[in-house]
Amino acid sequence: MEPPEPVRPLAEAAADVRRALDEAVAVRTGPGGTVSLDLSGGLDSTSLCFLAAARGEARVIASTWPGRDPADDDLEWARRAAAHLPGAEHVIWPAEESPLVYEDLLRVDDTLDEPGIGVMDRARVLAHLPRLAAMGSRLHLTGIGGDHVAWCSEAHYHRLLRTRPLSAAARLRGFRALFHWPYGPMLRTLADGRSYRRWLAGAAAGLREPAAPPVAAALGWGAPPRLFPWVTDEAAALAAEALAEALAQARPLGPDRGRHADLYAIHDTCRVIRQWDQMSARAGLPMSHPFLDDRVIEACLSVRPQDRVTPWQYKPLLKAAMRGVVPAECLRRTSKAEASLDAAEGLRRHAADLQELWADSRLARLGLVDTAMLKDLTGRPDSPELRTAVLYSTIACEVWLRTLEPSAGGPQR
Structure with a gap:
């Protein structure tokens, strides 16, 4: 698919986005029966629930997993939305039954074609699917992809600063205040005019350098690749060689x-959910993601970036597209929950499993990681170093290597 030129004003494109999303939902609800949908309380899943319920072609089950963080207001917003959904059954699962991040890593036996960080949330993603299938659902719809198509990368302002300098500068000041970007790295990133290849060559030469500040990823070509301290020199040499090639x-x-950033985010997310889809089908209830249909992506990417990403409003394109479909009360939400508390609690609860991973590490057998460092780090689950997902890619590779073994339950390769 060739992406469209992003030139359409929001007001002109909103109806087409709504139509494309409605058609994506219709393809899934048209055969009738019962379908289930996530209803997190966020705008993406809420929009799909209202589109599905309005069509009336299938019985709708709206499924909500509340977060464990007391500050998480997703449940409140999910209940508000459910109160307006005609004929839909709203199921709220007990928060304490929600699997935590890192759960069941030692028992992953899905045969996947590449390592994927989706295994970290595998238990969480699959937990409610057998229950929904038992309630009659033949297909489960998620709001995944809304963050990637209805919103877009702030990196567009690198170009807009050169083509629309006054308005871009004002918005960049807004983003700086919103995300606490330091001036120095922000200005250096905006002044950087290197091509993608030159940027990647520079990144390849600095694999052992400290992680770049978040603003470099937000406004540049992406997050420069970096190696964690527990990656061995042998692995670093192999990575440098692969990048050079x-x-x-x-x-x-x-x-x-x-x-580039918009398309990369879509591709990267699709790699994760492709594996989740394989897992969910095996669990007995296939998942589907209307926001990632080609026509929906095309409609959203046709909109001017300054109309899609702004520091003053969250997802203005989706709000405009859903006006008259989703109640105004639900469109007024300005907060967004995040799951850092659940991830931290998961690390504390499942630290022993991670220690077991490193005790007989397949990555270590290959000479790629220093397990002493990994054991020390995961033995300190409250370490500030673990507040971000620094372990995810390493764990994903370790778990994937184990699934290749005949004893993991998959076919021998």
């Missing part, structure tokens, strides 16, 4: 940073 053919996904 890739440089000859390296091409951005789009003509500028913003369009």
Whole structure:
């Protein structure tokens, strides 16, 4: 699929976005029966629930997993939405029954074609699917993808600063206040005019350097690749060699940073949910993701980036598209829950499983990681170093290597 030029004003494109999303839902509800949908309380899943309920082609079950964080207001917003849903059954699962991040990593036996960080949330993603299937659901719809198509990357402002300097500068000041970007790295990133290939070459030369500040990823070509301290020198040499070989053919996904970042985010998310889809089908209830249908992506990417991403309003495109479909009360939400508390609690509760992973590490057998460092880090689950997902990619590779073994339950390769 060739992405469209992002030139359409929001007011002109909103109806087309609504139509594309409605058609994506219709394809899934048209056969009738019962379908289930996530109803997190966020705008993405809420929009799909109202579109599905309005069509009346299938019985709708709206499914809500409350977060464990007392500050998480998703449940409140899910209840508000459910109160307006005609004929839908709202199921609220007990928060304490929600599996935590890192649960059941030692028992993952899905045969996957590549490592994926989705295994970290595998237990959480699959937990309610057998229950929904028992209630009659033949398909489960998620709001995944809304963050990637209805919103877009702030990196578009690298180009907009050159083409619309006054309005871009004002919005960049707003983003700086919103995300606490320091001036120095922000200005250096905005002044950086390197091509994608030159940027990647520079990143390949700095694999052992400290992680770049978040603003470099937000406004640049992406987060420069970095190696964690527990990656061995042998693995670092292999990574540098692979990047050097890739440089000859390296091409951005789009003509500028913003369009490259948007497409990269979509591709990256699809790699995760492709594996979740394989897992969910095996669990007895297939999942589907209307926001990631081609026509929905095309409609959203056709909109001007300054109309999709702004520091003053969250997801203005989806709000405009859903006006008259989703109650105004639900469109007024300005908060967004995040699951850092659940992840931290999962690390504390399942630290022993991680220690067992490192005790007989397949990555270590290959000479790729220092397990002493990993054991020390995961033995301190409250360490500030673990507040972000620094372990995810390493764990994903370790778990994947184990699933390749015949004893993991998959076919021998």
